[in-house]
Amino acid sequence: MGSKTALYEKHQEMGAKLVDFGGWDMPIHYGSQVDEHHHVRNTAGMFDVSHMTVVDVTGTDAKEYLRYLLANDVVKLQEKGKALYSGMLNEDGGVIDDLIVYLMTEPGVAGEWFRVVVNCATREKDLRWMSDQTASFDDVALTEQPDLAMVAIQGPKAISLAKQSVNESREKLIDQLSVFQGLESEGWFIARTGYTGEDGLEIMLPEDEVADFWQALADEGVKPCGLGARDTLRLEAGMNLYGADMDETVSPLAANMGWTIAWEPQERIFLGREALQAQKESGVTERLVGLVMETRGVLRSHQKVIVEGVGEGEITSGTFSPTLGCSVAMARVPAGTKDQADVEIRGKRVPVRVVRPSFVRNGKKVFD
Amino acid sequence: MSNIPSELKYVASHEWIRVEGDGTVTIGVTDHAQDLLGDVVFVELPEVGADVATGDESGVVESVKAASDIYAPLSGEVIAINEELEDSPELVNSDPYGDGWFFKLKLSDNDELNELLSAEGYTDLCESEA
Numbered sequence: 001m002g003s004k005t006a007l008y009e010k011h012q013e014m015g016a017k018l019v020d021f022g023g024w025d026m027p028i029h030y031g032s033q034v035d036e037h038h039h040v041r042n043t044a045g046m047f048d049v050s051h052m053t054v055v056d057v058t059g060t061d062a063k064e065y066l067r068y069l070l071a072n073d074v075v076k077l078q079e080k081g082k083a084l085y086s087g088m089l090n091e092d093g094g095v096i097d098d099l100i101v102y103l104m105t106e107p108g109v110a111g112e113w114f115r116v117v118v119n120c121a122t123r124e125k126d127l128r129w130m131s132d133q134t135a136s137f138d139d140v141a142l143t144e145q146p147d148l149a150m151v152a153i154q155g156p157k158a159i160s161l162a163k164q165s166v167n168e169s170r171e172k173l174i175d176q177l178s179v180f181q182g183l184e185s186e187g188w189f190i191a192r193t194g195y196t197g198e199d200g201l202e203i204m205l206p207e208d209e210v211a212d213f214w215q216a217l218a219d220e221g222v223k224p225c226g227l228g229a230r231d232t233l234r235l236e237a238g239m240n241l242y243g244a245d246m247d248e249t250v251s252p253l254a255a256n257m258g259w260t261i262a263w264e265p266q267e268r269i270f271l272g273r274e275a276l277q278a279q280k281e282s283g284v285t286e287r288l289v290g291l292v293m294e295t296r297g298v299l300r301s302h303q304k305v306i307v308e309g310v311g312e313g314e315i316t317s318g319t320f321s322p323t324l325g326c327s328v329a330m331a332r333v334p335a336g337t338k339d340q341a342d343v344e345i346r347g348k349r350v351p352v353r354v355v356r357p358s359f360v361r362n363g364k365k366v367f368d
Numbered sequence: 369m370s371n372i373p374s375e376l377k378y379v380a381s382h383e384w385i386r387v388e389g390d391g392t393v394t395i396g397v398t399d400h401a402q403d404l405l406g407d408v409v410f411v412e413l414p415e416v417g418a419d420v421a422t423g424d425e426s427g428v429v430e431s432v433k434a435a436s437d438i439y440a441p442l443s444g445e446v447i448a449i450n451e452e453l454e455d456s457p458e459l460v461n462s463d464p465y466g467d468g469w470f471f472k473l474k475l476s477d478n479d480e481l482n483e484l485l486s487a488e489g490y491t492d493l494c495e496s497e498a
Contacts, residue, residue: 028406
């Protein structure tokens, strides 16, 4: 038996099929993963993401520590609650994990602190790495928050339905959130972030309050969704999955994460910087692209990608896209790949189109 | 527990067989199989007129999760395929023993029917795999 989130009984009650995910018993779906996917694109769905790891970073050196730890620069967070997506790299420039960091106070004030959300499957190595890196700083403390549950509510109606499920002060707080911002209200941390390519919220709240909140959302018509739909939604949105699309052996420059590296200011030293700089100078040989297959069949991870006259690559994540009605994938291919490739599926070569790795945003197809 | 109708026959690769009594059979995948597969998004079926032998790969079911081969549970000639599945593969999930059928065979060797599992035998098999 794996670890259980505070919503375990709700999942059983709502008919979830539970599977092991990084040591946790999590819902894969509640009947149909495809129905759940459409529900998020068309109205609103909710996901239990309490298994994710929340770490608060405090102390007078908190900011300088994060500027060293992360490839993106927390100095960009210039408003209370603003969030930043970043890779956490090793010295070789490989991705230890990807994460979201929130500025929890006004910028630059005394007592300024941050909240970091990392993946569940990488929890132990992340915590160890983060803790090791505090050694070069005098005053930084890491505090895991294992007692916080976390619910993601996603879809075009997510915000309006969530507002109907909370008290008045939280409703007001939701109204004032900008995209990629999270703020606290009576012990709840409410953020306008997500992993689906739709508008929505991610809410961290005390475990003993989450079951009632989940029920209130369900009563408003927010559909419970499992990790299956979460994966097809994030893949359509072109969002990386750690362990599939990148890991410690992959450079962010070969994982469509170049935009998350803050090269400026040049004097900022961050872990992995030197290695990335060297890669950039010698030329990055691979990149992460999107693939679209307009014929029948489904692209799957680890299938071979053949680029005629250029070389070979591999699918890192592939699925059937319920929104588009065809298969899409992310693949790591030689840098010289143009707009056509073949994928080897069950011994046959099938032509695919190569596009930017983003397929659906706010319910609409985004590639030509 | 999944639904295993007693009037049908089964094979260990999770296909069901309905013996029609006129030398033909109808074949599909079981409720247990569709549950393991998850949402079915494509079904590739053999061609009408094709001869298949027991154990031949004669199609593919692609679900959101994985691709699975369909094996011919008996030998014979394919006399019909379920064309509805082209546009509505989800019938395999919603009605595996009815509208979600795959293909029909005209048997070349009726004796092969003796090799099939009963509903009871298939139930035991599913339980032993669980």
